[in-house]
Amino acid sequence: MSTTREYIHPEISPEARPFWDAANEGKLVIHTCRDCGRGHHYPRAMCPHCYSADLEWKETDGHGEIYSFSVVTAGKDLPRYVIAYVEIADRVKAMTNIVDCDPDSLRIGQRVKAVFRRSKTGQNILLFSPLESL
Amino acid sequence: MEKLQARLVGAYEHPTRFAPDKSLVQLHTEVALGAVADAGLSLSDVDGYFCAGDAPGLGPLSVLDYFNITPRYVDTTETGGSSYVAHVAHAARAIDAGLCDIALITLAGKPRSENKSASSVALALPADRPERDFEVPYGPTVPANYALCAARHMHEFGTTSEQLAWIKVAASHHAQYNPHAMLQKAVTVEDVLSSPMVASPLHRLDCCVITDGGGALIVARKEIARDLAKPGLRILGTGEAIKHQSAGDIDLTFSAGKWSGKQAFDMSGVTHDQIQYASIYDSFTITVLMEIEDLGFCKPGHGGGFVAEGNLISGRGKLPFNTDGGGLCSNHPANRGGMTKVIEAVRQLRGEAHPAVQVPDCKIALVHGTGGSLGTRHGAATLILACED
Ligand SMILES: [Zn+2]
Numbered sequence: 001m002s003t004t005r006e007y008i009h010p011e012i013s014p015e016a017r018p019f020w021d022a023a024n025e026g027k028l029v030i031h032t033c034r035d036c037g038r039g040h041h042y043p044r045a046m047c048p049h050c051y052s053a054d055l056e057w058k059e060t061d062g063h064g065e066i067y068s069f070s071v072v073t074a075g076k077d078l079p080r081y082v083i084a085y086v087e088i089a090d091r092v093k094a095m096t097n098i099v100d101c102d103p104d105s106l107r108i109g110q111r112v113k114a115v116f117r118r119s120k121t122g123q124n125i126l127l128f129s130p131l132e133s134l
Numbered sequence: 135m136e137k138l139q140a141r142l143v144g145a146y147e148h149p150t151r152f153a154p155d156k157s158l159v160q161l162h163t164e165v166a167l168g169a170v171a172d173a174g175l176s177l178s179d180v181d182g183y184f185c186a187g188d189a190p191g192l193g194p195l196s197v198l199d200y201f202n203i204t205p206r207y208v209d210t211t212e213t214g215g216s217s218y219v220a221h222v223a224h225a226a227r228a229i230d231a232g233l234c235d236i237a238l239i240t241l242a243g244k245p246r247s248e249n250k251s252a253s254s255v256a257l258a259l260p261a262d263r264p265e266r267d268f269e270v271p272y273g274p275t276v277p278a279n280y281a282l283c284a285a286r287h288m289h290e291f292g293t294t295s296e297q298l299a300w301i302k303v304a305a306s307h308h309a310q311y312n313p314h315a316m317l318q319k320a321v322t323v324e325d326v327l328s329s330p331m332v333a334s335p336l337h338r339l340d341c342c343v344i345t346d347g348g349g350a351l352i353v354a355r356k357e358i359a360r361d362l363a364k365p366g367l368r369i370l371g372t373g374e375a376i377k378h379q380s381a382g383d384i385d386l387t388f389s390a391g392k393w394s395g396k397q398a399f400d401m402s403g404v405t406h407d408q409i410q411y412a413s414i415y416d417s418f419t420i421t422v423l424m425e426i427e428d429l430g431f432c433k434p435g436h437g438g439g440f441v442a443e444g445n446l447i448s449g450r451g452k453l454p455f456n457t458d459g460g461g462l463c464s465n466h467p468a469n470r471g472g473m474t475k476v477i478e479a480v481r482q483l484r485g486e487a488h489p490a491v492q493v494p495d496c497k498i499a500l501v502h503g504t505g506g507s508l509g510t511r512h513g514a515a516t517l518i519l520a521c522e523d
Contacts, residue, residue, distance in 0.1 A: 010267035040373040041382035042268035048381035068289070068386055070281035071334040072273060083278045083333075085384055095510075097272050108289040125271050 007119040015045040023124040029057040062114035071103040100129040140226035141359035141366025144173025144352030153346040154247035161242035169350035174363040182207040182234030188468040207234040211518040213513025214505020215470035220515040223351035223372035242348030243468020252276040252469040279365035279509030281333035284420040291435030299326035301419040305444035309459025311488040317463040335511025340419040342461035371518035378511035390514035391428035398516035411482040411499040413475035420479040448491040457491035472503035
């Protein structure tokens with residue numbers, strides 16, 4: 001029932017560096033536009049809603065809601081894992097894994113909270129786990 | 135409304151499903167020769183060439199060097215498995231614009247002998263893919279991507295695994311008549327549900343096959359088509375669209391087929407009732423379910439009931455689909471199913487499908503392809519084809 005995986009090291013593009021630095025501090029930040037007010041994900045160098053370059057990194061409380069998920073059979077002798085889209089802010093969903101959970105008891109709409117695990121090379125990766133289990 | 139004059143005049147599907155002893159460009163060559171022969175033409179007649187990401191080396195430059203021909207027009211539109219459906223539309227417009235007269239479209243691949251599933255490719259994305267860092271760490275295999283759509287569809291509309299299984303049942307019912315199909319055994323809903331779970335809620339039998347092989351098509355100027363052995367097919371409607379994550383504002387409940395399908399129907403003036411046969415992209419059962427809704431064959435959320443009534447089965451239902459067995463049972467060469475979708479529609483319109491699955495007096499058919507992944511970003515292309523009046 002383990003849902004732990006080994007996480008590949010992200011390449012980390014220059015424009016997304018602050019997202020990864022925040023992750024290393026245990027924080028979830030969303031690239032948000034100062035002109036139109038909307039957030040987006042994955043982080044880009046321009047607002048993909050109004051094309052403004054005036055963006056800021058907004059820290060969230062890390063809470064989210066499962067929009068969809070799938071329990072993936074990784075192969076013989078490998079643990080199953082849960083891939084999901086989690087709504088991390090208004091109209092902003094992120095691909096992630098749900099960890100520290102019983103995969104068979106998850107449901108769409110369930111509240112989850114950001115947690116972080118280190119990749120092999122020490123970069124924090126954004127994951128989520130059910131709120132009630134924390 | 136625009137009316138395309140060019141005709142679809144040649145089609146060829148490689149009979150192989152496993153070709154470890156052939157090079158990739160050799161497969162492109164064999165399907166090219168097969169298609170020009172089907173049209174009653176020669177490779178030297180080709181003056182337009184279309185290929186996508188499955189082509190070896192530097193795409194058209196490498197392939198045309200190998201063929202030793204020098205077409206005056208090339209197009210390498212790459213929208214994954216839907217590319218070849220889009221290429222038919224692009225070829226017709228290029229011909230109508232006078233840019234070429236006889237266009238060849240090829241697809242080939244060897245994922246089965248090279249043990250390369252679409253997932254292994256997806257999980258090894260190059261670092262410059264902008265989404266890489268935000269997806270690859272999470273293990274987004276291709277079945278997992280589509281499973282995210284299936285799970286959401288079930289949540290929103292009450293779609294069930296049994297309903298999805300009916301899509302495989304219909305494809306397998308057709309595949310039993312195709313001697314080249316990789317899976318020729320008719321399966322039951324129970325067979326699908328008892329196959330191993332790959333990415334919940336998708337079972338192994340909800341997935342398409344992985345095969346070597348390929349196919350090719352010829353589109354030609356109307357005046358040339360007139361003199362060929364087999365009657366050319368009209369291209370009444372075309373549509374193309376792209377859908378992605380909308381910068382995080384993701385909606386997994388519909389595909390780009392909603393947009394490409396509307397374009398094709400609007401352009402053709404054809405109504406849904408007039409479509410006698412449909413080739414529907416079937417990388418997974420959920421792909422078909424979403425597409426028949428998006429194309430307007432049933433209302434959003436009603437796909438499950440539609441397929442469970444047997445409507446996809448030739449001779450029984452309202453919308454006979456993938457009568458070759460489709461990607462789900464017959465062939466999905468290069469992990470890209472658009473080419474074989476066009477080819478089976480050509481067979482139906484020529485009356486060349488297997489008699490057990492041939493739609494009687496088939497005059498109008500629809501072809502729909504997707505490429506990429508419905509769970510992340512994808513292209514869609516729709517064609518409405520018809521016999522000469
Ligand atoms: Zn903005």
